[in-house]
Amino acid sequence: MVPTQGLQISLLLLVLGSLHCGSCEPSVDTRTSSKAIGKVEDKGTMSHERVKRGWVWNQFFVVEEYTGTEPLYVGKIHSDSDEGDGSIKYTISGEGAGTIFIIDEITGDIHATERLDREEKTYYTLRAQARDRLTDQPLEPESEFIIKVQDINDSEPKFLEGPYIGSVPELSPIGTSVMKVTASDADDPTYGSSARVVYSVLEGEKYFTVDSQTGVIRTAVADLDRETQDRYELVVKATDMAGQMGGLSGSTTVTIVITDVNDNPPRFPQKMYQFSVSEGAAVGTAVGRVMATDADMGENTDMSYLIRAEDGGELFRVSTDGETQEAVITIQKPLDYENMQTHRVVVEAVNKHVDPRFVDLGSFRDQTIVVVTVSDTDEPPLFRPSAGAVMEVHEDARVGTLVGIVTAVDPDVENAPVRYSIDRGTDQEKIFNIDAVTGAITLGKVLDRETAGWHNVTVTAVEADNHSQASQTTVSIRILDVNDNPPELATPYEASICEDAKPGQLIHTISVVDRDEPQSGHRFYFTLVPEAANNRHFTLWDVKDNTAGVRTQRAGFNRREQNVYLLPILVVDGGSPALSSTGTLTIHVCGCDTDGTIQSCNSTAYVASAALSPGALIALLVCVLILIVLVLLILTLKRQRKGQRMSEDEEDMRDNVIKYNDEGGGEQDTQAYDMSALRSLYDFPEVKGSESGPDLRSLPQWIQSRVTGDGGPADFSLFRGYIRKKVEQADADLSVPPYDSFQTYAFEGSSSPALSLSSIHTLSTASEQDFSYLSDWGPRFRQLAGFYVPSHLEEDAS
Template identity: 50%
Template sequence: MSVIRRGSDTSSEGTSVIQVTATDADDATYGNSAKVVYSILEGQPYFSVDPETGLIKTALPGMDREVKENYQVVIQAKDMAGQMGGLSGTTTVSITLSDVNDNPPRFTKTLYEFRVPESNEVGSSVGVIRAMDADIGQNAEMDYRIIGSDGPGMFDITTNRSTQDGIIVLRKPLDFERKRQYSLRVQVENSHINPRFYSMGPFRDEATIKIVVEDVDEPPEFERASYVMEVKEDAAKNTVIGSVSASDPDDKNSLVRYSIDRRTDMDRVFNIHAGNGSVFILRELDREENAWHNISVIATEFNNPRQISRVPVYIRVLDVNDNAPTFATNYETFVCENAKANQRIQTISATDPDEPLAGHRFFFGLAQDAAGKANFSVRDNKDNTAGILTRRNSYSSLQKSVYHVPVVISDGEFPMQSSTNTLTIRVCTCDREGNMKLCNAEALTARAGLSTGALVAILLCVIILLMIVVLFAALRRQRKKEPLIISKEDVRDNVVSYNDEGGGEEDTQAFDIGTLRNPEAIEESKQRRDIVPETFYPPVRRPVLPPTRDNNGDVRDFINQRLQDNDSDPTAPPYDSLATYAYEGNGSVAESLSSLESVTTEGDQDYNYLSEWGPRFKKLADMYGGDDSDRDS
């Protein structure tokens, strides 16, 4: 059989490892047939076996796993008490020595050297060192630490647990110009130390690390992280308000040029001298507009313009008393007609955009030119407020409805500033308690909170609404008018509708049918397109004698004459039925020959008038002595 057994390195001689047992099927009570004896065939001189029990033990002291870790031991079991002729069997035992921490870690070299640029950031890795340990697993875990350095706090060392490497980390910024080399003394030791092996010596090792700092072209450095400057708001242009200073930290000590980042000063209020860093103003300042200005100054290496650095500059504008106090609000008050003398009607206060260190102190009074004839007085309350008082017992809105009181307000700063503010006081009718009952229109408007602009806006809205109503009514009225063409299918009644027979289908320019449909739409100034105006061809009118039975011979001449007149008249229509027989009148014996009577009130048209034409014409000719030849006329 094969058995795997772990031993322990550095075990002493005779240390038990494992016991093997062999069995024999012979009868143990009969002689030595079942008596087994154990012996070792392979594994000397490291191991031995007890002949009777089969217990395997170490035969040599101080076995070392780091020298040999695995062993193969062959054990033989033989009956007949091991005598000649006995039967035997063998088994193989695999023995592996387990590790103990009996080896210290050791650096691969005693001196390590690293080169690092001075521009390396804090927290970055400077270099990696490694120590070796013959043990394995937990016994090979180790810790690194710095036990000596000529730059305290500049570096630190940590352990990578997966690789057991020591990593040197930068803790402070490097500066080639200040220190170009560092020396460290580091130590490594096992994390888990077995006290049994202290006698073997220290389980640690030491090494020296040399760190060389390399020079890098660095941007200019300002003397301060930020600058604060102050200037009065009345300072003149080109006044210097302060300066900044920067230098090249490299050994070459390049010259530095200064400029202002215009993205922080887009209004170009400030400028800086390129050579010495003096900051001055380009335009007048106003503290009430901007009390602080935050700009950024740029320093650039003259030899390498790519090397630049910035510093913030905070400029505070100091206050100067350059603003006069004014009313705190737009006061508008009233006085009762039954007011008494020395009665307070209003309390006023003032405001000033300036900010004196000791606070504001305002003084109130009447303007000098109005003090002698004033109807009101101003009493300073000594607390930056004042009261407006009446100077007589009564006021009349009929005599004067509005008073304008000029109030002078001054401050107590140097130079003193003052302004004259007008207070509007309206005269109103009040009750006994002093509550306003009736006032003029302007006062009522003011009390109601409506300004002149608001009234104008309301009036404009009313006018616009009225215009919209009028326009809507006009549109509705226009929609109700009769259309020019009632129906496209109703064009057959042309003779009946426009009271004229027309000239047939060829007479397309004679009349505007739409106009004839709606006679109200006819324009008096519109002339017909198919006739010549009468002003160019005045009609020839001859005296007409009414026909009688005594002048029957003249009927023929009458009719012929009328036909000739109408044929030669350029203003006559291009047809002759209506123009020729329109003179019959209601008293004619022959009655009317016009076809217009065929139109009834119900709108039905009689088209049989053509069949009635012959008899009516014959009747007319007989009355006036005509013959059949006259009918052609």
């Protein structure tokens, strides 16, 4: 093989589609790719020169809907290295390869074996390959190509959004847009005119037109009348191939609804209506109904009715029934047969929603005459003047006083007599009476305006010969005030001032209450009672507006000297006769801080607060409470111990010895007892040794020396008498508890040989003391000169 530069593998195309394109020229897109490959030279000798090889390809075209019996030739693949000896094998892969499309491996011819539809798939992408038949090695890189399905006009236009329903107002001008229709064609819009659609009207073209290009439907006339025909059915056709001969077409039905406009006025079917009503019919009673008609529909038929000002027009009113659109005529004022028997009422109907475009078509209102005939009935009595009469009477009026007169008449022609009575449900206490014939209301009980200022009494009037004809009215009776209640001071009756108040300082404003209500208003006068007219502490100032002010007359107050002042005030009203009352204002003197705020109004609390702050007072109170609790605990413990000692005393009274180490204060310690009485113990006029008594030797030596003086026999008569006297006094004293007590007499005397009054010191040699020397002492003797006598020895002592 001779080396050549630019050896190519060519992709030869046979475009059958060009036969169907007429004069169109197929577009060719040529692409070249370079590849370095080895080249065989002189059989067995390898050349290393680089050569370029490439695919030259184009699109294949195959017409859709092929109906032949043989496979349809599509194109041919050929390589320039193919010498026709069958050494090259051609293959294809990709979409439809081997099924829809087949290739001759030797010649490279491609055929379509199936009928293709462009509307289902527009093109197929495949890959071509040239291989060595012996080694199956690719001679060239795989290349991609496209087989495009060429369109033919085999799909008709279709209206996919139908059915179509549109609307247009009646009386719309020509050319008013109604709606738009759209048809779709499945053919290729880029190839030929298969997908070019035009529109036309098959039915209804007299009233509507359609734009051939856009499909917009418009009105063709201006006199569309909903009242004549309220809908139209149009048939619209769509044709492809731009409407040329041989094009396919499709059609759809379009419903156009004519909507209503208010182009018709209301109309009454009759020009006159007649109704009858009784004169006794209540206000609000319906007399009759009339109705105007309207050819329009919906809200355009809404109308309102009114009554023209004619004779009797003020006696009736008209309203519209929202559901039926009827005019309801009702009674607005009571009817009177005796005054007028026939009334003519003009009723007018007017549209609520008026379209200004069609005002010229009519007046949009209509009228009719309603004749109302009033029939006579037996009517109840009629009060004159009407209900709501007000009468007045003074509260001090006497029983039987005339309060007022009510009058009722029969409105009928017969003018029957009327009888009166009071409904006791409105006057249960029978405060008022009424004359059945004249209607005169008189006073039945004494009145009190302060209890009830108004009375509403219902008076009933009936025909004398027909009690079923009755009517009622309410009479309001006002009780006029007389000055029968004195004025009184309004609460509070107390005031407070600071100790450092200055002269002329306003400390309280006094107001007054008075149960009376004079028509000219209250006027009160204030003054101090004559007894307090010369008060030098406070003064009363009449403000002239029914109040008075209390002012200080001097500077400085001392609540420890006087913390409360009483100020009697006399109040007089301006009535005739004038009434008065006296009230006492209590004024407290209080302690205040620097800002004038009251702190305390109690003199005792002032002393404590002056010395201590509030925090210190609280702390002091806490300490006092703690001390009280401690004292109570100590007393409880002492009582328990005392109970234990008393139980021990019953076993051995000699163990009950009181130990004390207080020597005393001599002559100065005289608070326990009047020591002058004890001093008489040492003035013994005589000593009688014959008297029975305790052995002197059993007494302590200091007592012996005091009793005998010279060491002779002791005389205890005076001593015994003194002891007996003190015991009697103790027995007679009911305030002393009946248990043993211990008292200390701290008088030592003038010649005591001992330094201490303690009996323990004197009797210190014996472990157990003998108290038999107390056997003849008086009962309930408690203590003398420092030794103790139990109470259970009282019987022996006596």
